[in-house]
Amino acid sequence: MATEQLVRQVAAAVSDRGLHAAVARSVDRHSYASLAALTPEVRSVYRARARWARLRSVRSLADLAERFITEAEDRGIVVHTAADAAEAVAIVAEIATQHGARRIVKAKSMATEEVELNAHLAAAGMQVLETDLGEYIVQLAGQRPSHIVAPCLHMARDEIARLFSREAGREIAQDTPSLTAFARERLREEFRRADLGISGGNFLVASEGALVVVTNEGNGRMCTTLPPVHVALVGVEKLVADFSDMADALRILPVAATGQLITSYVSIIRGPAAPGEEGPKEVHVVLMDSHRSEILGGPYEEVLACIRCGACLDICPVYRQTGGHAYGSVYSGPIGAVLTPLLHSDPGSQALPFLSSLCGACSDVCPVGIHLHEHLVALRARAVGRGVAFPAEAGAFRALRRAWTPPGRYRLVRRLLRGALRLGSGVPQMRAWTRGRRLPPAAPGRVGDRLRAEGLLEERR
Amino acid sequence: MRIRLFTTCLGDLFAQEAVLSTARILRRLGHEIELPEQTCCGQPAYNSGFQEDAKPFIAAFLERFKGSEAVVAPSGSCVAMLRHGLVQFFGDDPEARRLSEHTYEISQFLLDVEGLIAPKGHYEATAIYHESCHLSHWLHQGDRTKELLAGIDGLELVSFREPQLCCGFGGTFAVHFPDLSLAMADEKLADISSPAPDLLIASDQGCLMQLGGRLAARHQAKPQPIHLSVLLDRAGVGT
Numbered sequence: 001m002a003t004e005q006l007v008r009q010v011a012a013a014v015s016d017r018g019l020h021a022a023v024a025r026s027v028d029r030h031s032y033a034s035l036a037a038l039t040p041e042v043r044s045v046y047r048a049r050a051r052w053a054r055l056r057s058v059r060s061l062a063d064l065a066e067r068f069i070t071e072a073e074d075r076g077i078v079v080h081t082a083a084d085a086a087e088a089v090a091i092v093a094e095i096a097t098q099h100g101a102r103r104i105v106k107a108k109s110m111a112t113e114e115v116e117l118n119a120h121l122a123a124a125g126m127q128v129l130e131t132d133l134g135e136y137i138v139q140l141a142g143q144r145p146s147h148i149v150a151p152c153l154h155m156a157r158d159e160i161a162r163l164f165s166r167e168a169g170r171e172i173a174q175d176t177p178s179l180t181a182f183a184r185e186r187l188r189e190e191f192r193r194a195d196l197g198i199s200g201g202n203f204l205v206a207s208e209g210a211l212v213v214v215t216n217e218g219n220g221r222m223c224t225t226l227p228p229v230h231v232a233l234v235g236v237e238k239l240v241a242d243f244s245d246m247a248d249a250l251r252i253l254p255v256a257a258t259g260q261l262i263t264s265y266v267s268i269i270r271g272p273a274a275p276g277e278e279g280p281k282e283v284h285v286v287l288m289d290s291h292r293s294e295i296l297g298g299p300y301e302e303v304l305a306c307i308r309c310g311a312c313l314d315i316c317p318v319y320r321q322t323g324g325h326a327y328g329s330v331y332s333g334p335i336g337a338v339l340t341p342l343l344h345s346d347p348g349s350q351a352l353p354f355l356s357s358l359c360g361a362c363s364d365v366c367p368v369g370i371h372l373h374e375h376l377v378a379l380r381a382r383a384v385g386r387g388v389a390f391p392a393e394a395g396a397f398r399a400l401r402r403a404w405t406p407p408g409r410y411r412l413v414r415r416l417l418r419g420a421l422r423l424g425s426g427v428p429q430m431r432a433w434t435r436g437r438r439l440p441p442a443a444p445g446r447v448g449d450r451l452r453a454e455g456l457l458e459e460r461r
Numbered sequence: 462m463r464i465r466l467f468t469t470c471l472g473d474l475f476a477q478e479a480v481l482s483t484a485r486i487l488r489r490l491g492h493e494i495e496l497p498e499q500t501c502c503g504q505p506a507y508n509s510g511f512q513e514d515a516k517p518f519i520a521a522f523l524e525r526f527k528g529s530e531a532v533v534a535p536s537g538s539c540v541a542m543l544r545h546g547l548v549q550f551f552g553d554d555p556e557a558r559r560l561s562e563h564t565y566e567i568s569q570f571l572l573d574v575e576g577l578i579a580p581k582g583h584y585e586a587t588a589i590y591h592e593s594c595h596l597s598h599w600l601h602q603g604d605r606t607k608e609l610l611a612g613i614d615g616l617e618l619v620s621f622r623e624p625q626l627c628c629g630f631g632g633t634f635a636v637h638f639p640d641l642s643l644a645m646a647d648e649k650l651a652d653i654s655s656p657a658p659d660l661l662i663a664s665d666q667g668c669l670m671q672l673g674g675r676l677a678a679r680h681q682a683k684p685q686p687i688h689l690s691v692l693l694d695r696a697g698v699g700t
Contacts, residue, residue, distance in 0.1 A: 007638060014640045024648075317627035321644050355638070357631030357645070358508060360598030373598070377508055384510035390637055397506040397514040405517040407524075410499050414473055421474065432636035436643045437674035440475045447468050447477040448496055456484040458463070458493040 002347035002388050006328070006355060013326035019154055023146075023323045026153040027314040031365075033259025034311060046252045051369040053248035054305035057240045061296065061304075064206040064239040065287060071209030072285060075271035082288045085115035091286050092117060092198065092231055093124055099229050099282075101126060101195035105187075107213065107220040108132035109200025110148060110308060111233050111288060113330045114343070117198070128198075131187050131219040133180065140167055146324030148310040148331065149257045154323040187219065197223035197280070201234035202307070203249070204285070207242040211269040211285055214253065216260075221267050230269075230280040236289050237304040249307055249368070256309035256367035291343045300342055300375055305368045306335055312362035312372060318355060327352060334362035334372045341379050350388040353379035392428075411446070418442045462574075464492045465526055467534035467543070467564070470501045471666035479535040479666060482694030483567045487533060489699035490575060497525045504542040509633045519546035527556050529563060531574065535690050536665050537566040537596030538632075544600075566596055567690050568606045568664055579612030582696030587617045587658035589684060591649070591672070592624045593665035606664060606689070613696045621652045628663075630671035646675040657683040664689040 013019060038046065057064060069079045082088035088111075096104065104126055106112065118128045118139075130139040134151035138144060140163045145151030152160070157174050164172040164182050172182050199220060203212040211232050213220045224230045240246045254260040273279030295304055313319045313333030324332030328348060329340040337352040353376045362372040383389065404413045421442040433439065451457050464487055472480045484494050503518030522543060526532050534540050544561045551557035571577045590610060596602050604625070610618060629635065629645025636642075649672060653661075661676075661684035663669050673686030693699075 003637070010638050011640045014644050020644070020648075317629065317645055317648075318641065321641055321648070354510075354634075357594070357627050357629060357634045357642070359594035359627035359631070361594065361625065361627070364598050380508070380510035381512045382510075389510055390633070393509055393633070394511065397509065397511040400501075401506065401514040401517050404501060405521045407498070407521075410501075414470070417470075418474060429633075429636045432639040433674075435639060436678055437646075437671070438677035439674060440670060442474055443477045447473050447480050450477060450481060451466075451484055451494075451496060454481070454485075456481070456488055456494055457496055 001391065002351040003354060003390050005348060006351045009326045009328055010322055010355065013322040018156065019323050020321055022156050023154055024320045026150060027320050030150070030258055030310070030314040034256055034314070035259070037255045037259040037261060043255075046255070047367050047369060049248040050252040050307070050367055051305065053240065053245040054307065054368050055302060057245060058237060058296070058301060058304045060241070061236060061239055061293070064241060065236060067206040068204050068209060068239055068287075071207065072271075073209070075209050076283070077209060077211070077271050078282065078284045080284060080286045082286050082290070084290050085288075088115050088233055088286055088288045088290065089117055089120045092233060093120060095229065095231055095284055096121065096126060096196055097124070099195060101229070103190065103194045104128045104196045104198060105131050105190055105194040105223050105227060106135070107197070107199040107215065107223040108135050108151070109198070109233060110145075110330065111200045111235050112198065113145060114290070115233070115288070117233065129187075129190050129194075131190070131223055132215070133183055133217055133219075136183055136187065137163060140164075144325070144330065146332065147313055148308050148333075148335070150310070154325065191222045191226045194227040195229070197227035197230045199224050199230065199232045201232050201238055201285070202253070203246045204234055204239045204287070205243055205246050206239055208270065211283075212246060212250075213267045213269065214250065214263050214265070215267070216264045218265055221265055224267060224269060225279050228280055229282045229284070231284045231286065232269075233286045233288060235292060236287050237292050237306075252367040253307050253309050256307075256311040256365075295342050299378060300338070302370050303335075303338055303342065303375060306339070306370060307368060309367055311365045311367060315361045315365045316356075317359060317361070318357060327355065334376065335370075338372055338375045338379060341383065347386075347388050350379075350383040350386055353377075353383060354390070462492045463495065463530045465495045465497055465529040465532045467522075467526070467532050467539065468496075468499050469534055469536045469539045469666065471670070472535055473499070475670065476535070476666045476688060479688035479690045482688070482690040483533060483535045485694050486567070486571070486690065486699045500525060502539040502542040503546060504539065505632055507542060507546065515546065516550050519543070519550050523547060523551060523554070523557055523560065526564075527560060529560065531570065532560070532564040533567055533570050534564070535567050535688060536667075537569070537593055537600050537602070538665050538667055540564055540566040540569070541595045541599035566600060566664065568596070568609055569600060569602060571609055572602075572605060577609065579608060580693075580698045582613040582693065582698045583615050584613055584692065584696035585615040586660050587619065588660035588662050588692070589619050589621060589653055589658045590624065591621065591628060591661065591663040591668055593663050593668050594625070594627050596664055597625055609689070609693060609698070610662070613698070616696065617658075619654055619658050621649075623652055626652065628668045628671045630667040632667065635671065642671070643675065646671055650675060653684065657681070660684050660687045660692065662687055662689055662692055
């Protein structure tokens with residue numbers, strides 16, 4: 001059962017209290033910085049503008065894609081369209097093969113994680129190196145990113161120092177300057193030697209045929225300018241109409257993600273280098289659909305407005321306990337629990353919406369106002385409809401509905417429930433509650449009698 | 462105003478004091494109170510993915526409470542379910558839409574309908590206030606609820622560092638993922654400053670069962686869980 005698998009993953013993550021400490025420390029830092037960055041008034045204006053800009057784009061994706069392809073190709077970018085993950089991977093692999101690429105450097109990209117690009121390229125004999133510091137660390141550890149914007153947020157400093165020491169073949173100290181100095185030295189060399197650079201994209205600006213990459217470390221710009229060929233793999237939902245709509249979304253993205261008013265680098269890529277200029281001789285954009293257009297026009301359409309800031313992960317009371325790996329999916333946290341079942345049809349993905357206490361903090365914090373908790377509830381119903389549910393619940397809820405909703409039954413069933421509670425019945429759900437929590441004593445009589453006895457009720461005439 | 466009381470299952474089964482206190486406060490404010498035949502709001506089924514099993518509960522509520530001038534319940538969670546369910550399942554019925562807008566959680570009623578700001582009262586205790594998620598986030602009350610506590614003389618409030626952090630109850634979530642739910646309760650309780658205040662105030666019985674149940678299992682006598690209505694009632698709010 002998909003739900004049992006998820007329960008096991010979660011229990012394992014929860015038993016690791018060091019993980020919780022590392023995750024909680026990092027997400028709190030993000031959340032506090034984000035809160036401090038803007039006054040509530042400015043934030044609400046930014047949010048409204050960003051939501052509108054993103055929704056407007058999402059609702060005209062087909063037109064924007066057409067416009068983007070025309071404009072980008074006019075400027076010398078080669079645009080490919082990929083219907084699904086397999087096609088996207090095949091296109092990137094083909095470009096790499098054509099250029100005889102052996103060494104590939106990569107900027108951070110969740111779309112490439114989604115299609116497991118690295119594994120496919122490695123299988124074709126290519127060496128792929130992640131160059132975002134966090135991505136580089138999780139790659140060394142043989143793991144996947146556990147957070148949309150901060151891939152190694154679950155790891156402690158000493159763990160990272162051990163990984164680096166192993167890689168360096170010498171002792172690397174735990175302090176930040178020592179760690180970053182090592183990564184910098186190691187990665188610089190690779191940027192110079194790489195045959196191909198791969199990135200994702202934060203925006204595709206249709207009116208300009210431009211690819212926009214938002215980063216903090218400068219590695220993104222290295223990947224997209226130093227190697228002779230640059231390939232960007234981008235989900236089709238990243239299209240925006242023009243620079244004005246992009247600005248509306250870009251203004252809130254770093255604020256929501258890390259509390260920065262702007263990131264260190266916003267790279268706007270409008271084509272390959274002209275003859276005589278430095279820069280890649282070829283730029284490819286792979287426009288990937290992979291189930292996104294199936295979401296259009298339906299109840300989950302606004303989910304495509306997501307700008308991948310990670311604010312919902314940072315505020316989530318579940319994510320802070322489990323970290324991202326417990327979800328077992330590329331996208332984790334509330335947005336992951338909503339997006340994953342929309343992008344993947346397997347039972348494990350369908351079970352993810354259950355991994356939430358439905359507190360709704362995610363919906364309040366989302367910079368583009370996605371109603372995440374409502375989608376979580378709706379996707380639970382969809383999962384149940386597809387046969388993914390917790391065992392025995394279908395029968396229990398049906399029985400409760402039949403027994404309790406007919407006129408005149410409420411009191412009777414309440415009395416039976418009270419009796420059952422007093423017996424402390426042996427149903428598994430009850431045991432799951434009483435292990436670690438006491439149940440308060442059931443009330444002795446009817447609340448109506450007590451209200452009446454105090455003369456609180458206006459008896460109906 | 463003629464107010465119909467929605468007692469909620471948890472109120473009926475475990476927390477009748479919260480129901481009685483809600484009624485007393487409303488009476489003191491000059492309202493008449495009626496108690497129609499009750500129903501569950503259907504949220505356990507609804508949030509577990511069984512919407513078709515939740516719908517008859519909403520139908521029963523509509524049938525038994527239609528025509529109410531106002532409905533008041535001591536739970537933001539149940540009220541959020543009722544408001545949402547009435548519109549989702551019976552949105553074509555103008556009475557369902559009207560009833561949805563006239564169904565209130567008690568503090569929501571006191572703040573938005575009564576317009577109470579820092580009502581006077583007296584109660585000697587130290588206390589900490591937990592913002593219940595469905596009231597804060599689903600009913601969009603944010604952190605305004607504690608305005609109802611600000612005028613109570615003798616009540617010394619200490620604050621969570623994270624007043625809005627979920628307690629980990631989440632209905633069936635608490636039994637689907639028991640380890641996770643307990644870890645969330647423990648983190649919430651660890652956020653209570655030392656020495657522990659006398660009372661832990663929350664406005665939803667689910668949160669109080671979760672945190673109170675955990676405190677009891679850990680043999681901690683303080684803070685004592687108490688429903689917001691009970692505190693406001695004991696403080697004499699509305700007199």
